[in-house]
Amino acid sequence: MKIENSLPCPLLPEFPSQTGLQFTVATEEDFDEIMAMSQDIYGGLDYLPTRYGSWLQEPHRMVILARKDGKVIALESVCVIDDGETVLVEGLRVAPQERGKGVAGVLLRFCSQLVKARYPDVKVSRLTRDDQLGPKDFQKYRIITKQGILLVRFRAEDLKLRLAEKDSDTQRFGGSTVPHAVLLDPSEAHRLFLSAGITQDVLPNATIVQDWQPFKPLPSNMAILAKKDIDWMVDDAIRPSVASLCTFPFHVPIGEDWYYLNIDIFGKDLDLVRQQFLSHLRRHTATLRGNVMCQLFLDPPLWEPLAEFCRNTLGVELVKGYTEQCVVESDLV
Ligand SMILES: CC(C)(COP(=O)(O)OP(=O)(O)OC[C@H]1O[C@@H](n2cnc3c(N)ncnc32)[C@H](O)[C@@H]1OP(=O)(O)O)[C@@H](O)C(=O)NCCC(=O)NCCS
CATH class of the missing domain: 3.40.630 (Aminopeptidase)
Known part of the structure; x- marks a missing residue:
């Protein structure tokens, strides 16, 4: 493994001021607030409640929250795999009332910047999707399988x-x-x-x-x-x-x-x-x-x-x- 740094992450200061969002590293205390905004996710098959605790402990994973006026409105997790060359993007969700406003896009970009700053060897971002991908997605992604x-x-x-x-x-x-x-x-x-x-x-x-x-x-x-x-x-x-x-x-x-x-x-x-x-x-x-x-x-x-x-x-x-x-x-x- 080439990854060496697993300390709690410093957050990039300039991103929040551009968007009105604040970004924090998730803690155990955030669990209830995250679950409250995840009520409707995956038709009741959300895996996050059982994984949340272990995700916080994994050495090369960061769980990042976006907050508006201090309140949690979105979550994404990034985990470095493949000998430090790939970041796995998981758990993405935005509070129902905040969807369709570009929040997911901002959080994804924030997390990419964070990964690049902390894990410079990471070259690729990988994820799984089960929604209908459109032409814009096919420009953005390579299909692996x-x-x-x-x-x-x-x-x-x-x-x-x-x-x-x-x-x-x-x-x-x-x-x-x-x-x-x-x-x-x-x-x-x-x-x-x-x-x-x-x-x-x-x-x-x-x-x-x-x-x-x-x-x-x-x-x-x-x-x-x-x-x-x-x-x-x-x-x-x-x-x-x-x-x-x-x-x-x-x-x-x-x-x-x-x-x-x-x-x-x-x-x-x-x-x-x-x-x-x-x-x-x-x-x-x-x-x-x-x-x-x-x-x-x-x-x-x-x-x-x-x-x-x-x-x-x-x-x-x-x-x-x-x-x-x-x-x-x-x-x-
Ligand atoms: C999917 C969801 C996160 C989109 O949030 P949003 O703030 O309305 O999205 P935005 O307006 O920022 O735009 C969507 C962007 O996120 C991307 N996106 C959508 N689903 C994504 C996913 N699962 N993984 C990564 N990116 C995704 C879109 O491609 C788009 O990217 P673009 O800005 O490059 O075009 C939100 O509808 C949600 O929480 N849904 C329920 C949970 C869910 O289905 N999560 C995805 C599965 S992990």
């Missing part, structure tokens, strides 16, 4: 029963229940996800996307990922053609007993992708009680057959139609 987003919801107890029925049907009709899904321990995951085989043949444009965070397969990034609660899976630990990462279930603001599962699957073989999806679901529905929003990210052509499988075989509810997660980059200017 796209994954289809399949969002389904179910009660964990119901799906557990459905999966057990499906297994017994398979056995009754003489099919194989042996899943081509190998759960990797951390050292195997580290070795495999840095291997040329996965990088060239499985990962989309050589990118590991984990719960909206896109990383190059580098040892320093694997060290960041190793700190998270993730299940790493492949179909074959020697020559994988499908690989997947699944978060442990975590609470989301949509409702009291609602959990979120994020499954990123890489690879193009429908049967193997389906098996890994089922393996992750089996693992987590074994113990989970309550409602689950499950977001599955996969190669776009696999969306339709997987959606049909979810509807007709698993009997789970599709929350929305096809949408896309787009990983984009631009030079840090």
Whole structure:
């Protein structure tokens, strides 16, 4: 890692006076105010409430707030990855009453200046978007990769029963229940996800996307990922053609007993992708009680057959139609 400086950041003094906004580094005390302005975000699937505390502790991350008259009106987080060469932009949000006035643009530019001042080796800014990109965005960004987003919801107890029925049907009709899904321990995951085989043949444009965070397969990034609660899976630990990462279930603001599962699957073989999806679901529905929003990210052509499988075989509810997660980059200017 080339990054050396992880002290609390000094804020650039000249930016605020031009815009009427003040910029501060987020602290634990700001949590309630940030949550208050985040009520409607991501249809109730906001990850920030569970990540906020750990984000404040991460050494190469800054969580920056924009304030108007002292009140928090916007947030963005920037995290330096890829051996110090890339900044990952996340969490962007503006208070509903302040949207459409250019606040996000000002905050993005402020954060870029801050990153350039503190991490001069950073050359590229990377982010994921799931909204419709327009011509202006295509001028601004290079597209790194796209994954289809399949969002389904179910009660964990119901799906557990459905999966057990499906297994017994398979056995009754003489099919194989042996899943081509190998759960990797951390050292195997580290070795495999840095291997040329996965990088060239499985990962989309050589990118590991984990719960909206896109990383190059580098040892320093694997060290960041190793700190998270993730299940790493492949179909074959020697020559994988499908690989997947699944978060442990975590609470989301949509409702009291609602959990979120994020499954990123890489690879193009429908049967193997389906098996890994089922393996992750089996693992987590074994113990989970309550409602689950499950977001599955996969190669776009696999969306339709997987959606049909979810509807007709698993009997789970599709929350929305096809949408896309787009990983984009631009030079840090
Ligand atoms: C998206 C949102 C932050 C835009 O805020 P805003 O102050 O109304 O936006 P602005 O008027 O400054 O203009 C939008 C600018 O932000 C950019 N932008 C929009 N969504 C973005 C995103 N997810 N990441 C980075 N930039 C984004 C636009 O491309 C535009 O850039 P430009 O100035 O170069 O044209 C705001 O509508 C919001 O908080 N929405 C709910 C949360 C959300 O969807 N966040 C984005 C996903 S991380």
